[in-house]
Amino acid sequence: MKLLILVLTALALVxxxxxxxxxxxxxxxxxxxxxVAWQIELECNAKxxxxxxxxxxxxxxxxxxxxxxxxLASFTTEPNPPAGRVLVARVHLQETGKTDYTAKLMAAASPxxxxxxxxxxxxxxxxx
Amino acid sequence: MDDHLDVLGLDAVRAGDATPEQRAHAEQCAECRAxxxxxxxxxxxxxxAPIDVPADVRRRILAPRRSWRPVAAAAAALLVxxxxxxxxxxSIPGDVDRSGRVxxxxxxxxxxxxxxxxxxxxxxxNGDGKVDDQDVDEIARRSVALR
Numbered sequence: 001m002k003l004l005i006l007v008l009t010a011l012a013l014v015x016x017x018x019x020x021x022x023x024x025x026x027x028x029x030x031x032x033x034x035x036v037a038w039q040i041e042l043e044c045n046a047k048x049x050x051x052x053x054x055x056x057x058x059x060x061x062x063x064x065x066x067x068x069x070x071x072l073a074s075f076t077t078e079p080n081p082p083a084g085r086v087l088v089a090r091v092h093l094q095e096t097g098k099t100d101y102t103a104k105l106m107a108a109a110s111p112x113x114x115x116x117x118x119x120x121x122x123x124x125x126x127x128x
Numbered sequence: 129m130d131d132h133l134d135v136l137g138l139d140a141v142r143a144g145d146a147t148p149e150q151r152a153h154a155e156q157c158a159e160c161r162a163x164x165x166x167x168x169x170x171x172x173x174x175x176x177a178p179i180d181v182p183a184d185v186r187r188r189i190l191a192p193r194r195s196w197r198p199v200a201a202a203a204a205a206l207l208v209x210x211x212x213x214x215x216x217x218x219s220i221p222g223d224v225d226r227s228g229r230v231x232x233x234x235x236x237x238x239x240x241x242x243x244x245x246x247x248x249x250x251x252x253x254n255g256d257g258k259v260d261d262q263d264v265d266e267i268a269r270r271s272v273a274l275r
Binding site: 075109 | 268273
């Protein structure tokens with residue numbers, strides 16, 4: 001009984017990890033080349049709860065929601081695709097404690113389908 | 129007779145190809161007639177003796193040969209067709225740009241083709257008998273599927 005009380009006391013003293021909802025922006029920096037298609041894999045130790053895109057939401061597997069890994073992708077056939085540092089998607093997450101994010105470019109292309117390798121950036125929404 | 133037939137003339141008389149003058153000379157000139165006779169003897173000796181060819185060998189040589197040309201042509205056409213089909217079809221279903229993998233660039237490539245009117249049945253990835261934006265969506269969904 002004393003042991004149980006001791007354990008419960010210890011658990012009560014451990015600070016509860018803070019849970020918060022955040023959003024991160026994914027940028028693709030093409031270095032000036034027009035971007036017509038992109039595909040990025042995001043991994044984190046937070047819980048993914050939603051995705052926003054530009055003019056149309058990016059493709060993703062709904063099974064990724066509530067998990068920590070998602071593949072996002074989109075394309076456009078519009079005549080004037082964006083170029084330079086392009087905000088491609090915003091991902092909403094539920095963080096608990098310290099969270100790490102990694103984003104990996106899986107594919108990207110310029111008009112005509114020429115493959116390019118833009119630099120991917122992760123920026124906490126509201127940051128720079 | 130001073131104007132005897134030369135060797136070619138003698139052999140022409142033997143072979144029956146001589147001119148009337150050469151034939152007339154050979155009939156009148158004993159020396160040339162002897163020459164023609166000598167050519168007859170020589171020609172007889174040079175004629176190859178008949179060879180006794182075994183019947184089965186003769187049958188195999190003279191039997192009408194089966195022509196393999198139509199078969200070969202059909203096989204070649206089939207091979208060319210197969211090679212062309214393998215070369216032109218997407219090697220991986222959905223791999224429109226033939227990069228060796230299926231990703232969003234393939235969805236883009238198919239969308240561009242559809243907008244330019246290229247509705248090749250090979251691009252019917254969802255198997256609904258049509259090539260349209262739903263096939264594009266199918267590729268995009270495959271690209272982002274978590275495996």
